[in-house]
Amino acid sequence: MSVLSKPYFHDDAAAFEHLESVLWSNGPVCPHCGSVSGKHYDLRKTRVGLRKCSDCRKQFTVKVGTVFESAHIPLNKMLQAIYLMSASKKGVSAHQVHRTLEITYKSAWFLCHRIREAMRDGSLAPMGGAGSIVEVDETFIGRKEGVEKAKAGYGHKNAVLSLVERGGSVRSFHVDSVRKDDVLPIVRANIVREARVMTDEAVQYAKLGDDFAQHDAVDHGRGEYGYTERKTGVKINTNTVEGYYSIFKRGMKGVYQHCAEKHLHRYVAEFDFRYNSRSALGVEDQERASKALAGIHGKRLTYRGTDSRA
Numbered sequence: 001m002s003v004l005s006k007p008y009f010h011d012d013a014a015a016f017e018h019l020e021s022v023l024w025s026n027g028p029v030c031p032h033c034g035s036v037s038g039k040h041y042d043l044r045k046t047r048v049g050l051r052k053c054s055d056c057r058k059q060f061t062v063k064v065g066t067v068f069e070s071a072h073i074p075l076n077k078m079l080q081a082i083y084l085m086s087a088s089k090k091g092v093s094a095h096q097v098h099r100t101l102e103i104t105y106k107s108a109w110f111l112c113h114r115i116r117e118a119m120r121d122g123s124l125a126p127m128g129g130a131g132s133i134v135e136v137d138e139t140f141i142g143r144k145e146g147v148e149k150a151k152a153g154y155g156h157k158n159a160v161l162s163l164v165e166r167g168g169s170v171r172s173f174h175v176d177s178v179r180k181d182d183v184l185p186i187v188r189a190n191i192v193r194e195a196r197v198m199t200d201e202a203v204q205y206a207k208l209g210d211d212f213a214q215h216d217a218v219d220h221g222r223g224e225y226g227y228t229e230r231k232t233g234v235k236i237n238t239n240t241v242e243g244y245y246s247i248f249k250r251g252m253k254g255v256y257q258h259c260a261e262k263h264l265h266r267y268v269a270e271f272d273f274r275y276n277s278r279s280a281l282g283v284e285d286q287e288r289a290s291k292a293l294a295g296i297h298g299k300r301l302t303y304r305g306t307d308s309r310a
């Protein structure tokens, strides 16, 4: 026996039961009218997973209203994909999913994006608290669309801004640029004022001391990689966010290779999700996969056209 021998990876009915146990811990919920009557009709003998609402009389399954709803792939295979993506630190390419699940490349590509959407965290509450340390940094990935030649600096690349609370979670954003106007509103809105913020010495962060309990800047230009504050023993550096970026970049370069600019935010959400339910926080592969599965609800995915470039 292994994780991969779980019945819900192999059998459609077991897959529905598993998804129901994750999304309907208090019994079936009608997606049409919201009824939790507990008296919904069980039509699973007619069709896998099928129910009928005892109030509005409409039929539904647990897939309705989730990012899996319109995917024409057996649910057990979608559970395999969500497990693979949850358990692989650097991600899994659509080509790999295509080969492993024996579905078309196009189906695999769309499925991977559905799963990234499920992994997306919509939390709005600012990060950190009094005494917490949040590191802020940015990185560059891929080339912006429509930019033919490399420009000086990073103007031709896509920028990602990340906020990482030490010992806690990360929140990343695909930003238009790393200029003050693009970066500071996000930093201010997503970190509590009581937090201590650490960045490098980039000019856009120069005034952060006005917004937070304390702001420390490490001067990478001078070859400074941080130091220990004598009176508190606090390490002043941005090593946590840099460590996060090293996983992100290894995945983006090694696994995904080509990422269209318009999809970058979904890849970012995928890496954030795995970091926020990492094993150092006590979350192991199966639980992480269940967390991703819980995220399929209430999100919709629409694509303009059928551009399936990864």
Ligand SMILES: [Zn+2]
Pocket: 030, 031, 032, 033, 034, 035, 053, 054, 055, 056, 057, 058
């Ligand atoms: Zn209903």
